[in-house]
Amino acid sequence: MPRHRSSRLPITVWSATSSRSCRPCSPSSAEHRRAAGSVNLPDGLLGSGWLLLSWMVFVGVALLALRRAPWPVLADGARLNAFLATIVALIVLWHLQAGVKPGLSLHLLGATVFTLCFGWALAFIGLCLVLLGVGLNGFAGWQSFAINALLMAGVGVAVSHALHRLVDRWLPRHMFVYIFCKGFFAAALAVIAVGLAACTLLVLAGTYDGDYLAAEYLPYFLLLGFSEAWLSGMMATLFAVYRPDLLADFDDVQFLGKK
Numbered sequence: 001m002p003r004h005r006s007s008r009l010p011i012t013v014w015s016a017t018s019s020r021s022c023r024p025c026s027p028s029s030a031e032h033r034r035a036a037g038s039v040n041l042p043d044g045l046l047g048s049g050w051l052l053l054s055w056m057v058f059v060g061v062a063l064l065a066l067r068r069a070p071w072p073v074l075a076d077g078a079r080l081n082a083f084l085a086t087i088v089a090l091i092v093l094w095h096l097q098a099g100v101k102p103g104l105s106l107h108l109l110g111a112t113v114f115t116l117c118f119g120w121a122l123a124f125i126g127l128c129l130v131l132l133g134v135g136l137n138g139f140a141g142w143q144s145f146a147i148n149a150l151l152m153a154g155v156g157v158a159v160s161h162a163l164h165r166l167v168d169r170w171l172p173r174h175m176f177v178y179i180f181c182k183g184f185f186a187a188a189l190a191v192i193a194v195g196l197a198a199c200t201l202l203v204l205a206g207t208y209d210g211d212y213l214a215a216e217y218l219p220y221f222l223l224l225g226f227s228e229a230w231l232s233g234m235m236a237t238l239f240a241v242y243r244p245d246l247l248a249d250f251d252d253v254q255f256l257g258k259k
Helices: 029-035 048-068 071-075 077-094 111-136 145-170 175-204 210-216 220-242
Strands: 014-016 022-024
Touching: 048 111, 048 145, 071 077, 071 111, 077 111, 111 145, 111 175, 111 220, 145 175, 175 210, 175 220
Parallel strands: none
Antiparallel strands: 014 022
């Protein structure tokens, strides 16, 4: 596909057939929803080779997650309700997005909170179900399902899990450390990592020019990272204080002094 070098944004032409209704002339409504959906990469943006490779990697990661997932956790009614509620909430949240061009959309992720509550395996599975729900609603293409799952669920959960492990190993087990490092900073870095991974893929695939992405797309992930960090930090605080049983690695004896 041709490389996009211009920094000018495309203009959508609107035509009004009456004073009460209007719709875009081009692209069509369905195409517009897929191009500006809540996923990063719509169908047709990458070549068949990239899609095939992404499906192969996705199947391997998904099988590993299914094998490592702590399924007995969901046997508890409260944890199962929290798992399903998180999926529904993120489906709604992923529809609240802003986009520049096809494949260049921005939305909150939720990977860090999911990882804090259920661990990396269930978090990956849950985010894949979120992406499935978005696709069933017509806001995502199925050919790019694997690459989007690897970018948003795979990269987001992997970075969150790795940072959580580093915090557990090198920092003291303190309430402040848990909330700000595992909840706040990990969420910001996870979103920025997803943005870097998406931009790298688009440049390697020849879809967009690196200078264009660095100037017009990547900087917005810094702002998005702050929003993600604020949301994740707030949720981590609420769970730690009121429902510590919903956090996978939170010990209220160590962090809150309860016995």
